[in-house]
Amino acid sequence: MCGIVGIVADQSDGLERDITAMNQSLVHRGPDDEGIAVSRADGVAIAMRRLSILDIAGGHQPMWSESGQHAVVFNGEIYNWQMLRNILVKHGHAFRTERSDTEVLVHGYEQWGDGLFARLNGMFAVIVWDKLNRALVVARDFSG
Numbered sequence: 001m002c003g004i005v006g007i008v009a010d011q012s013d014g015l016e017r018d019i020t021a022m023n024q025s026l027v028h029r030g031p032d033d034e035g036i037a038v039s040r041a042d043g044v045a046i047a048m049r050r051l052s053i054l055d056i057a058g059g060h061q062p063m064w065s066e067s068g069q070h071a072v073v074f075n076g077e078i079y080n081w082q083m084l085r086n087i088l089v090k091h092g093h094a095f096r097t098e099r100s101d102t103e104v105l106v107h108g109y110e111q112w113g114d115g116l117f118a119r120l121n122g123m124f125a126v127i128v129w130d131k132l133n134r135a136l137v138v139a140r141d142f143s144g
Contacts, residue, residue: 002075003029003049006127008136012040019045037062037071037129044136046127048073062129063102065110066094069132072106076124076141084108084119109137 003026007019016038023034030049038045048061062071078084081101089095093107101122108116109128117139128137 002051004047004073004075004125004127006046006073006129006136006138007044009043009045012043015040015043015045019047023047023049033060035061035073037064037073039129039131042131042134044129046071046073046129046136048075061102063100063106065106067110067132069130070106070110071129071131072102072109072126074102074105074124074126076122076126077101078104078120078122078124080119080121114139 005019005022005026007015009015019036019038023036026049030051033050034048036045036047046062050061061073064071078101081104084104085095088104088107088111091111093111095103095107097103105116105126108119112119114137123141123143125140130137
């Protein structure tokens, strides 16, 4: 079971320190990998701890879109990720990994925005940092 955390702050003093401490508190939820993305200029930080199940080698997070405008941290499993991946490839998205449901989320958000979440079949909690619109989007599966 992985864990994700995020911060939105009025000022960036201590942002790296705080997100690192928050992420360290989740070590028991994800011993295999960790990742942090900080945007000091925007006062935003996201991080994750990962228990590697799918795409152990290529599924490092935060995962960034091709444009560099969107970053995702994710906990869960997307059951229909292969179908969504095929659709996104047809829309012209280039995937760096072969088996990452996380990468489907970042490309899917870039393609459909918030409409992505209605297309997902799975159990998930996700944070998207949308640099383009300066928005931090947090979503979870509909069962909760």
